[in-house]
Amino acid sequence: MFSKIITHSFRFLNRESLEFRLVSKYNTRYISCSAIQFSHKQKEKGYEDDVKNQTENEITNAKEINEPVVNDDTSKEIQKHINKNQQLRIIDRPRFVGKKIIKSEKEDKQKEDDTEWYQYDEEHEKEPEEKSDEEKDKQMSKYTQDIITNSLVKAKNKNKEAFLECIRMYERSSGKKRERVAFVYGAMKYMKEFGVHKDLSVYKKLIEVFPKETMVPTNYFQTLFMHYPREQYCCISLLEQMEDNGVIPDPETETILLNIFGQNGIPLEKFWKMMYWMPKFRNLNPWPVPKPLPNDPLELAKLAMIKISSVDVESSISVHQTEDIEDSIDKTWVVSAMAPKQKELLLKHDKNTPIYVEGPFKIYVATESVDYFILRAEPLKNRKFPEMNTDDVDKIPNPYLDTHTTEVILPPSVHEQFDGTFFAVCATGMSTKDSLLSWIRCLQKDNPILGDIPIIFTLRNVVSEKKNLIDGGIKSEESRKLASGLENVNESVTDKEC
């Protein structure tokens, strides 16, 4: 903790020299410094004008000194000037008052006109603020901008090769490559467009933009005060992008990083952390998915059905084409999953009580969502369970005497849940009512009992949910209600006997 603070202070001294302090807006005590330094640098005219303006501004605000600060004469006048300034500072304003406090007090204090120092700060607020380090890094010169605009923004074929050629163009360019950081930040933005955001080799090429051996610290102090901090921060953000996209680095990246930043570089810490944690979580998903994910909806539907039917090991998945069935209007595919246990349950089902076809519900396979439908019956009310009060000591059954039982009550299967018994699950290409009808006709070939049981279609209207998808969650309360989904479900009930 303490060492970090020291590093920051030292960096401040290195990078932003005294000149920076002269121009600083919020502390008047540095005016004196400027005056001293000015006597030495009278002859440089460009420099003269800058500081002159600044000092004059500050003095006019103070309203006590009308003399110009800069004189050709000796240090006596300068010393006078210093003394006056010191007095001013003590009288006028407390030193710790910063910018934010003034902002918040603005509303209250605008009515009061007695404070002069307050006005002083208000004028200075209008000036453009200093940019933070990140913004400075991302500023590009015209040279690097041209490379990125010509090769990445205006590229016709957005491939891996086009992206690699951009890096090659940058490396081929003559002269000192000063803006490596800006280039890497710029290239990182376009990785997803070119489809290389999950490619390790491209990340390696981007890291190799940084020079080898020049940034390796040679001192104890250099390592302590973070050698080349902007390059290190840039590399860390690149590694973080890898982490977000699930790209696990390999030992080769370690050697590349070691050559660039040395053993004590912070990017290497990040790398080791990634290598420790990411392989641990890589294979934890109990329903693994092929990488890259297939774009075909049929393949996705198959994966979704496998995921749902993993409850029962015996269940099998079958793909039907609706063209084969008579009287079908929509011609698509149907993926259905059913287990032999579910067939038995259908056989046992009472022929007078109806079965429901419900949906569409959503299931996610990795990043994509698939709509699915279920064939459900309401749970049995008169289901028998062994009635035994275990706390009652009076009636303990003797296990040796009462072995002859006529009825055996089996435990309920997985498909008999407390909110219904599920007979089958499916996903169709169109997810329309007609395609579901043909799904049931497909099932009827193996289960002829479905012809006797009345089937009711209770399908949800998905329009409300789709609206929400387009809007993307607007702040109004109406959209929240839409998102809840339950309130705007329009159930369309139709009785149809197959």
Place this chain on the structure above:
Amino acid sequence: MTLHWGRLLVQNVSKRGFHSSKCRPMFHEFPDKDGQQIKSKEEREWEKWSLKRKLLLEFNLFKEGIKETYRNYISEFKRGPMIVVHPHEVDVLMRFTGQPKDKDKWIVTVDQDHEMGYSSATLDITRDSKGMFHGFLDTKIPKDGKMTRSGFVNLRLVPPMSPFKQKIYYNWELYTHIVLRIRGDGRVYSVNLHLETPEDVTMYDTYHYFIWTRGGPYWQHVRIPFSKFFMAYKGRLQTSTTPLKQNSIGSFSMTLADKITGPFCLEIDYVGVEYDPSHIEETAYEQYHSDLKIY
């Protein structure tokens, strides 16, 4: 909380005068979550009250507190000390019973509340008297120039309180597993155990693990051992994981932040804890110290 002025002062003292890095070194961190803690409606109303009314309320609360402590003493005396826990017997923390009171036991937070995103979520009770946490997760980034990623949804149990409205910790030293009965939609949800310690260094320590929901109509019985949980500070993984302190867990929550825009739905039956005598593992992660100086 009157920490607002203090925060501003500390920020301005350390502002640009001393350092010029990304991170801002602060010697103290206030417990108001980076100034993003939102006051509830009741809290805002309470501030408008007169001093007399406030005192009356405090007095009434104190009276109720005394009654509650008396009741607790009696119930504890009847039950006896918690020495023996029966194996494989789920001690239920919270179960949905279909009453509208169940909603008040949970807190829903979304990134939209802090103007950090556009996702929305609600907790409802279904026809089968189960909890249903559903809504829309959106990863669209608000254009304020600072945010780089967004999209989270959180559901937290109201942390336990003593009769005199002080924080208490769950004491789960005797248990080994956390048990959930849920029905998800195929997404990955994370289970978080918050260690809400008062020190600012360990204030945001949380232990996480994930649930890969199956999706579909079938209910899922999830058992996660405490040894699997790993530590993170403000959501960032740390290299050195210590075993979970089971006697000082402040609150329990579940989040969804898997970078997929779309509607989500998670049904919950109950949340509980369980003791499994065959589970001896303390942590699933390495405990040795490496030679490399990684912190």
